[in-house]
Amino acid sequence: MLNKLSRRNARRQAEEYLLFIATMSGTAAIIYSFNSLIFSDAVTRFLTGPSGTASVYLTLMISLFSVVIVIIMGWFVSYMMNFMLRKRAKELSTYMILGVENAQIIKMYLTENSLIGAAALIVGLGLGLLIAEFLGAMLAAPFGVPYVLTSGFSLAAIGLTVFYFGMIYLFAMFRCRRKLRKMQLIMLLHYDRQNEKAHIKKAGTAMLFILIAVLFGVGGFCLFFIKPIGNPLDGYGLDIFLGMIMIIVCLFVFFQGLPAAVHSTLGKNKNWKYRKENLVVYRLLTAKINNMGYLFGWIAVVYTLVLTVFGTALTFNVMMQKTLALEVYDITVLHMDEKYDFTEYDDYFTAQADIKFSYSYTLYTDYKKDFMEIRNQNASSFLERVGSFLEAEIHIFKENQYDTYMKYSDYCILREKLQLDPVAMDDNEFMIHCMPYLRDSFQEYTSGGRGITPKGLVCTGIYTEEFSQYSGYGNGQEYILIIPDQLADLKSVLYSLYAANTAAALPREQVNALPDRFGNLQFLKGSALYSAVRSDDSGYLTMLTDDSGKTDYIGGKMIDGGTGENLTVILPLFYLSLILCMIATVILAVHLLSENQKFYQHYNMISVMGLDQGAVKRVLRRQLLIYFCIPALPALMMGGALIFTVAEGLISKGFHSPVFLNITVPVTKVIMITIVLFIIIYGIYTLVTYTMLKNDIVKKIFR
Amino acid sequence: MNKKNIRIRKQGGYEMLLQVDRVEKYYGNERNLTKALDGVSFQIEKGEFISVMGASGSGKTTLLNCLATIDSVSAGRILLDNSDITELRESSLAAFRRENLGFIFQDSNLLDALTIEENIALPLTIKGLPPKEADKKTMEIVSRLGIGDVLDKFPYEVSGGQKQRCAAARAVVTDPRLILADEPTGALDSRSAKTLMEVLTTLNKSLCSTILLVTHDPLSASYAERILFLKDGRIFNEIRKGEKNNTVFYHEILDVLAFMGGEFPC
Numbered sequence: 026m027l028n029k030l031s032r033r034n035a036r037r038q039a040e041e042y043l044l045f046i047a048t049m050s051g052t053a054a055i056i057y058s059f060n061s062l063i064f065s066d067a068v069t070r071f072l073t074g075p076s077g078t079a080s081v082y083l084t085l086m087i088s089l090f091s092v093v094i095v096i097i098m099g100w101f102v103s104y105m106m107n108f109m110l111r112k113r114a115k116e117l118s119t120y121m122i123l124g125v126e127n128a129q130i131i132k133m134y135l136t137e138n139s140l141i142g143a144a145a146l147i148v149g150l151g152l153g154l155l156i157a158e159f160l161g162a163m164l165a166a167p168f169g170v171p172y173v174l175t176s177g178f179s180l181a182a183i184g185l186t187v188f189y190f191g192m193i194y195l196f197a198m199f200r201c202r203r204k205l206r207k208m209q210l211i212m213l214l215h216y217d218r219q220n221e222k223a224h225i226k227k228a229g230t231a232m233l234f235i236l237i238a239v240l241f242g243v244g245g246f247c248l249f250f251i252k253p254i255g256n257p258l259d260g261y262g263l264d265i266f267l268g269m270i271m272i273i274v275c276l277f278v279f280f281q282g283l284p285a286a287v288h289s290t291l292g293k294n295k296n297w298k299y300r301k302e303n304l305v306v307y308r309l310l311t312a313k314i315n316n317m318g319y320l321f322g323w324i325a326v327v328y329t330l331v332l333t334v335f336g337t338a339l340t341f342n343v344m345m346q347k348t349l350a351l352e353v354y355d356i357t358v359l360h361m362d363e364k365y366d367f368t369e370y371d372d373y374f375t376a377q378a379d380i381k382f383s384y385s386y387t388l389y390t391d392y393k394k395d396f397m398e399i400r401n402q403n404a405s406s407f408l409e410r411v412g413s414f415l416e417a418e419i420h421i422f423k424e425n426q427y428d429t430y431m432k433y434s435d436y437c438i439l440r441e442k443l444q445l446d447p448v449a450m451d452d453n454e455f456m457i458h459c460m461p462y463l464r465d466s467f468q469e470y471t472s473g474g475r476g477i478t479p480k481g482l483v484c485t486g487i488y489t490e491e492f493s494q495y496s497g498y499g500n501g502q503e504y505i506l507i508i509p510d511q512l513a514d515l516k517s518v519l520y521s522l523y524a525a526n527t528a529a530a531l532p533r534e535q536v537n538a539l540p541d542r543f544g545n546l547q548f549l550k551g552s553a554l555y556s557a558v559r560s561d562d563s564g565y566l567t568m569l570t571d572d573s574g575k576t577d578y579i580g581g582k583m584i585d586g587g588t589g590e591n592l593t594v595i596l597p598l599f600y601l602s603l604i605l606c607m608i609a610t611v612i613l614a615v616h617l618l619s620e621n622q623k624f625y626q627h628y629n630m631i632s633v634m635g636l637d638q639g640a641v642k643r644v645l646r647r648q649l650l651i652y653f654c655i656p657a658l659p660a661l662m663m664g665g666a667l668i669f670t671v672a673e674g675l676i677s678k679g680f681h682s683p684v685f686l687n688i689t690v691p692v693t694k695v696i697m698i699t700i701v702l703f704i705i706i707y708g709i710y711t712l713v714t715y716t717m718l719k720n721d722i723v724k725k726i727f728r
Numbered sequence: 729m730n731k732k733n734i735r736i737r738k739q740g741g742y743e744m745l746l747q748v749d750r751v752e753k754y755y756g757n758e759r760n761l762t763k764a765l766d767g768v769s770f771q772i773e774k775g776e777f778i779s780v781m782g783a784s785g786s787g788k789t790t791l792l793n794c795l796a797t798i799d800s801v802s803a804g805r806i807l808l809d810n811s812d813i814t815e816l817r818e819s820s821l822a823a824f825r826r827e828n829l830g831f832i833f834q835d836s837n838l839l840d841a842l843t844i845e846e847n848i849a850l851p852l853t854i855k856g857l858p859p860k861e862a863d864k865k866t867m868e869i870v871s872r873l874g875i876g877d878v879l880d881k882f883p884y885e886v887s888g889g890q891k892q893r894c895a896a897a898r899a900v901v902t903d904p905r906l907i908l909a910d911e912p913t914g915a916l917d918s919r920s921a922k923t924l925m926e927v928l929t930t931l932n933k934s935l936c937s938t939i940l941l942v943t944h945d946p947l948s949a950s951y952a953e954r955i956l957f958l959k960d961g962r963i964f965n966e967i968r969k970g971e972k973n974n975t976v977f978y979h980e981i982l983d984v985l986a987f988m989g990g991e992f993p994c
């Protein structure tokens with residue numbers, strides 16, 4: 026009999042807490058889809074870089090974040106079970122009055138929740154299959170790999186998801202069982218009244234709370250933006266940490282004082298309160314938020330965290346995209362000290378990859394540093410500005426320490442192949458191609474009549490398009506001088522380069538097998554973490570591991586493993602922030618939806634008094650909008666500030682020269698995208714909540 | 729027409745406010761038809777205090793809901809100032825209630841999120857009165873009913889009697905043409921019930937409010953000037969108070985109830 030009751034109750038609960046169950050399904054889908062990446066051969070294949078570490082990092086990160094999510098979800102489910110228990114206290118007390126044993130009630134309640142969890146898991150796994158395919162395709166995109174649908178479940182991922190889900194429910198049930206064991210009849214009878222005793226704080230106390238919150242908020246902002254305490258070498262970690270603590274305290278204290286502050290300002294202003302529907306909106310709202318100060322505080326803190334984590338993931342993404350954009354070639358092969366024939370490589374890549382263009386050329390040097398010194402001054406002042414005390418020279422590779430030259434004819438061909446506008450110069454002229462931050466300094470230098478050897482050459486133009494000039498071993502160390510062909514032959518050969526762009530990506534296994542295929546070939550960046558960089562006797566760094574000069578080094582966008590390693594950070598951060606955002610929002614929504622009966626009575630009463638359908642809908646909309654804005658607005662403000670600090674720090678310190686001419690642009694972009702995405706997710710939940718409440722209330726009243 | 733004129737008319741003759749004409753209300757389907765109201769007809773004068781009595785299931789609440797436009801009639805007409813309210817469009821019903829009716833319910837139905845003062849002001853804000861005027865009218869009715877000491881309290885902080893007095897204040901604050909009271913004393917102790925009925929009498933006398941009281945409590949009904957007795961959806965009897973005092977009228981009511989039979993309290 027009780028089993029039958031459990032099943033029936035589970036069905037009824039499913040209808041009442043649809044949003045909670047939908048979120049549980051969504052969570053199961055997300056857990057499945059992210060964990061399926063670990064077991065996906067396709068993903069492992071294109072994530073495994075030269076160092077072979079990216080997919081291992083991804084596995085580690087996703088597993089670590091999954092454990093964090095299990096703990097958070099465990100708390101969330103137990104919170105919801107407790108919440109549902111409160112709403113059903115009277116029903117459970119009736120069972121007790123009828124003589125049902127405590128143990129039987131516990132069994133029944135936990136069975137109901139297990140059934141709900143199982144249903145959510147099954148739906149979630151189905152949904153997870155679709156999300157996993159979408160994620161796989163998204164991951165494949167930066168690598169240019171066409172993603173093939175796997176058209177099947179990953180049994181291992183299912184097993185892991187079921188295990189994580191089981192852990193979530195075990196954790197939640199353990200917590201709930203403790204509460205259920207202690208329950209007494211009298212407690213249950215009064216369970217739903219516990220919150221009614223909450224009193225509004227006095228106006229003076231409220232203002233004190235708000236004042237303290239403002240002080241902590243301002244303190245937190247000062248720590249974020251002025252950074253008065255910490256050390257630039259540790260990235261102002263202490264400032265950011267203390268700033269976060271102050272922001273958290275600010276949010277908690279703020280929500281303790283908010284209801285009373287609203288009451289003492291708006292509530293006493295009859296001129297505002299008695300205008301149109303303000304009274305109803307104001308009172309229905311304050312009645313709800315009076316008892317939710319702590320919860321709003323928690324939710325605002327979680328949203329701040331979500332925004333920061335999401336913003337951090339986006340910042341990594343912006344940095345990854347920028348790094349990819351700075352390297353214009355898919356494949357490069359470098360050979361030191363002599364003009365070199367790359368036919369063997371070209372034949373191979375032409376046969377294996379769909380080559381769009383390939384070109385071999387030579388760079389020269391005269392061992393002078395006129396332009397390099399200007400570059401160093403600019404780079405040093407940048408590093409100093411972003412708080413790095415490292416010397417600018419430390420970021421120059423040994424092979425790029427001198428002014429580097431390129432033949433005009435090679436430059437013209439490369440511009441054409443890279444689809445850049447054609448340029449022209451005479452035999453008594455030279456040009457500069459540099460990163461944008463050097464343009465003004467070079468302009469100033471060359472306009473003073475100074476230039477290159479032989480003297481008398483006039484600088485006819487400075488170009489700043491992306492040209493593989495960042496991080497060395499490409500077309501110079503952030504700049505290159507373009508000179509007439511006949512002058513280049515008078516200079517020393519620095520190195521030869523083979524550059525190719527392909528229409529399709531080479532399979533990762535094939536890339537990894539290249540050194541074995543050619544014998545004298547090594548990866549230029551043995552690891553994206555630059556573990557292969559070694560120090561030269563002169564103090565410069567070098568990535569070249571063989572001093573004999575017989576080894577070729579392969580690099581380029583398609584070869585370096587940086588993208589995969591960046592994704593191993595970005596994806597888990599998205600994973601965590603998405604689930605946290607869903608949990609916090611569903612708690613807010615369920616708090617409102619579970620009061621539908623009470624709201625129905627209120628709205629029914631005011632409709633009897635003459636509030637028409639349009640006005641009732643308007644009041645409901647306003648009530649919901651303000652309710653959902655209460656924790657979100659402070660979180661958006663605090664989260665925005667945190668994202669700014671984190672994004673600015675990461676972007677400015679993540680590159681050893683200013684790759685963004687104006688750092689505010691990418692930082693603002695990150696903040697805006699984060700806020701828009703947050704608002705979209707939040708908006709969906711708000712809209713669903715509104716629709717459900719509207720169906721429960723307005724349709725019932727005006728049927 | 730102002731209140732003074734209404735009073736004069738009331739003394740000299742009568743001016744009809746509400747005319748219920750052969751109203752029928754059916755529930756269910758053809759196989760199982762329940763006639764909640766079966767050809768009910770009566771009239772209410774402006775400024776009159778009328779009570780409708782009947783046992784549970786007699787149709788009195790259905791009648792009240794039809795008058796309140798909360799429920800529709802199956803047949804017949806209800807004329808308020810010669811306008812048939814049964815023909816009102818769905819979209820006009822809210823405005824009609826807002827402009828013409830005041831309600832007092834058995835369990836007061838005060839919004840527990842609003843203070844007593846705000847509950848009284850609520851219909852005025854719904855009606856769209858300027859805030860200052862709404863406040864002024866609220867304070868006027870509050871002082872008239874002597875409930876100034878509980879204004880800042882929430883409904884759960886005051887007694888049932890105080891709640892109902894507040895509900896009465898809320899019902900009359902918009903100066904409606906008709907006040908509909910559904911078992912307003914049903915949940916009150918006898919002392920609070922007496923106080924509330926005196927309040928309603930005061931409202932009727934001093935403000936010339938037209939009140940239709942639905943009750944099955946003979947004592948409460950004895951405050952009305954006229955009583956309609958409903959049985960099985962029909963008007964079974966009608967008695968008038970005339971010059972009789974409450975006690976005499978009360979006993980007359982009991983006699984009618986005894987004659988009708990049923991489960992009325994003594």
